[in-house]
Amino acid sequence: MKDDTKLIAAGRPHPRHAHPVNTPVERASTILFPTYDDYLEGVKTINYGRLGTSTHRALEEAITALEGGFETRLAPSGLQACTAAILSFVGAGDHVLMTDAAYDPTRKFCENFLKRFNVDTTFYEPTATGEEISALMRPNTKVVFVESPGSLTFEVQDIKAISAAAHEGGAVVIADNTWSGGYFCKPIALGADVSIQAGTKYLAGHADCLIGSITSANEQAAKKIYYGLLQLGSNVSADDAYLTLRGMRTLGPRLRRHEESALDLVKWLSKRSEVASVIHPALKTCPGHTVWKQDFTGASGLFAAVLKPVPLAGLKAFFNALKLFGIGFSWGGFESLCVEVRPEKYRTVTPWKAEGPVIRFHAGLEDTDDLKNDLVNAFTAMGQAVK
Template identity: 50%
Template sequence: MTDTKQKTDTYLVTGGRRKEWSHGVVNPPVYRASTCLFETYAELRERCADPSAKKLFYGRKGTPTQWSLEEAITELEGGTGTMLYPSGIAAITGAILACVKAGDHILITDSAYEPTRTFANGLLRQMGIETTYYDPMVGAGIEELFRENTSLVVTEAPGSLTFEVQDLPAIIAAAKKRDLYVITDNTWATPLLLNPLTMGADISVHACTKYIGGHSDIMLGSATANKRTFKALQRTAYQLGQTCSPDDAFLASRGLRTLGVRLKAHEENALKVAAWLRERPEVATVLHPAFEECPGHEVWARDFAGSSGLFSIVLKGGDYADTAALVDDMKLFKMGFSWGGYESLILPSDPNGSRSATSWDAPGPLVRLHIGLEDTDDLIADLEAGLERYAAHIGAKD
């Protein structure tokens, strides 16, 4: 994490802005590069001997545009190094591949991001790697699921649809007894609210597409590793040819500068809207880690520095077809995948399609909300009208 002499909000502004990379301007420029030129044969031989050094070698290995973002994220996460990827799922899959080999067994939380499950059930299975999905609330009991060939535990705190908050310290402690790797998808919390590496995790992954970018205009992922894992992460990324565009890295660096103030606003707005939803007769449950009824709330209160703008609600009655009455005529909440931008989003999501270790039993459909930076009174008015439409629709059916 950042030096205590330089607080996080300060480092968000200053991180990665080396003079040799910025050349006297505030932001490191966008270096669009494939070929990098060498002045002498000696220089060429030097770069070939260590192509991973932060010196120009070939565009795929990065330029100051990417290096500055990598350095800033590494410091915020408290890691040894960071690799950048063209998407969040590319970062997750790259991190997993850095920790496994054919014949291994791995554990993935049942609440994981659905593309993570697709990767495990697809390519990993083809590679001869077996996956067991586990109850996200298992805590220290995960030890009972370890096999002789278990190599990795994949965590996500909280789950991106149902928001169970995993007991990362307990899971990590159990994994360390067997020298297993632990990967945490830390996208919801960002490095500002949680630092899995300081808890003992090996790799912390982000879909930088979301809060780090913050403006719904880039596709980008990052994986930050500790000392024992970084070389494997870096080697795997290089062998897979994983990289990101300098333009996306530049936009993510720009987003990072305002992450602190944006995340505080997302948290404040989301808590206000969630508290209002909690009192609505159409809502059975609000799945927000800051509320007692959310599974793992006590773990969130212990381990996290705050909350972000993403949570779900469970409606009373009806089924997913009925949610059209709610979402189709929203004025501010628009339907769309992803989250973490400045705009509010709404998305009916059925967890049953991506569960195997646990079951999802609810009195009505689940609807995920991302609370943006709009005025909360306007957002509440939009939701109120939508919930009234939903209630009227359900009532008419009855």
Template identity: 50%
Template sequence: MGRQRHQSGGDGRLTSRRQPPADLSGQAVATRLVHAGRGPGFSDGIVNPPVWRASTILFDSCADLEAANASPDAQLYYGRRGTPTQWALEDALTALEPGAAGTKLFPSGVAAIATALLAVVKTGDHVLITDSAYEPTRLFADQVLKRMGITTQYFDPAIGAGIETLLRAETSVILLESPGSLTFEIQDVPAITAIARARGIVTMLDNTWATPLRMQPLALGCDISIQALTKYVGGHSDLMMGSATATKALLPRLKAATYRLGHTVSPDDAALALRGLRTLAVRLDRQEASALQVARWLAAQPAVDRVLHPALPSHPGHDLWRRDFSGSSGLFAFVLKRGTRRQLAALIDDLQHFGIGFSWGGFESLALPVRLDGCRSVTTLPFTGPFVRLSIGLEDPGDLIADLDAGLRRYEAQF
């Protein structure tokens, strides 16, 4: 028996070559979620792209191998470069971001952030990061980038156009996160990106809270949009993955860093992320509505000092949220008027519909007692009470409110 060789297909059939994605730019986002990444080369009449598992790719001849060496991203080349399963997810994510040239996938959201930074920085550079950034982002900057001779400076998330005063000749990157995933400050992204672009400085934004359905960083001037697909895109708390979507100018650097660092994702996980992506719009709509109902109820409770939710008019960044976002998601926090973090156990331990755990964006609700000590470098938080972050899932919001009501009564009974 001879060697098994891959086939060159046509007319939408499975093929070893990567086909240009269909242009869905004129379609509504819900339509793009359904159809993106399902074009020629991904299926042969099958609704979902098959799971292509591969490490070694066999070539028909030495000539075909040499042709592939000249253009390794144009077809199946080696498993680390991806198969149609990963390509379908990359194309689908790219289709959600106006102004995007392509997307790369990573084994976690942290890996996506780290690689996006490494794609741009070099020894001697100065990096600006919002003071509300995700803790692993800070640790990467403070430990890894520092060892590389790169200086990180944190800035007030409310700085807006004032960021110009922090720029140096060696500033290469500004990393944003809007809203912050713990304290939910909204940043003036257009003001910051306009100043950065005029100086040739790269801007990137962790957009996990909003997803491209609620805010589109590239359309607001960013060069790279990052997500932890672990959260809302996956939607079922059963995969770890990140993505970075870049403009045409930045995509070659992002690709190079991804390949040099050896990042890849399992095709099985890519298939799970694709499945989650198809229902993202309906899940996010439900989680947004439920979270707002719960947040408004909490804001009226006498034990609650404040609710940190960008869609509430009481939120400090609400006007910026209304300008730059098309909606909200299911993640927010609240602060209690009295007590200690240790006493939060009375509220959280016996909740019936909220799990205790990290991450967010799954179908199940979560309640996380958060320790804010040491999470800031240049700003202080305007509250001191015990802090709880909620991720609202797909349960009935009335049941969630009843659960929290019982928890607050248990909490207040301690005093």
């Protein structure tokens, strides 16, 4: 089946003589077993609320189908999907290779939390080749983490080459696949052992819930993730699982529209005199563009523009004049957003050298003529503020 069919057919209620189209919200702490035999059977599947009900199982089934994996487990946020996945594979004395373009809280988890447990992290250049990764591997390297493209600076990573190098050295590859929504990129097919998503973004798609998914490529990885989450005591609300599965039904058409609108805005912004450069994986100038062409079937709605240097008063006027673009973190909902980001504050291996401010845009589902008008007003206000 193609993705668009899987997104509709997977994780639906199991056949009964009549049933609703969507798997209903099933909230529970206690699960009751009618008989001792049912109890023995239930212990293997659904047995205690914290481990999920049929609502969670349905969502997991749908994400597994989309990602092309062996099994999916849910986490209460995208960040916990990242941290729990890493924790499931490391112990004291181990070493992690982490992309320098990682989502900042994932990075901080390594720098602060893992360090306290004597797990060392080396950050690596996001466009590293397989050989470069091999050179950084240590005998105790257990995890190579990729985020492709990086969600602030959009370098596309060679997951295939990185996976080969990691496996050669005995490490697993965990990929943050949030940007592609699991629709435009399949890290597991490229060699990753685990593909995680902040389902908060495109899977849920309506900016109203937080959730994470961890999809394992094989049974071995799935067992580690299962026990990792179990022992951390993770739980996801059935309502959020329901909302996410509901959102997934329209993932394909939404993502194609986000893609189209983002590309339209990229083209338009590239011609503005206020803009120094635009960073989007579909542009030849984007680091890793050739990998994107090879490994992705499309692009989502998140990208960045580097403005020419502008005084703070101008930047403030720009943001304050916006009516349609919301100023906010997170992304992947139906609405357009923009926010100033500061890659120079985070990176250590590949210093960020752009002179002007970096604005990260999320192209929502509004008409792009209206979005461009909103930006024209904002650029005009910026110009007036610094005249």
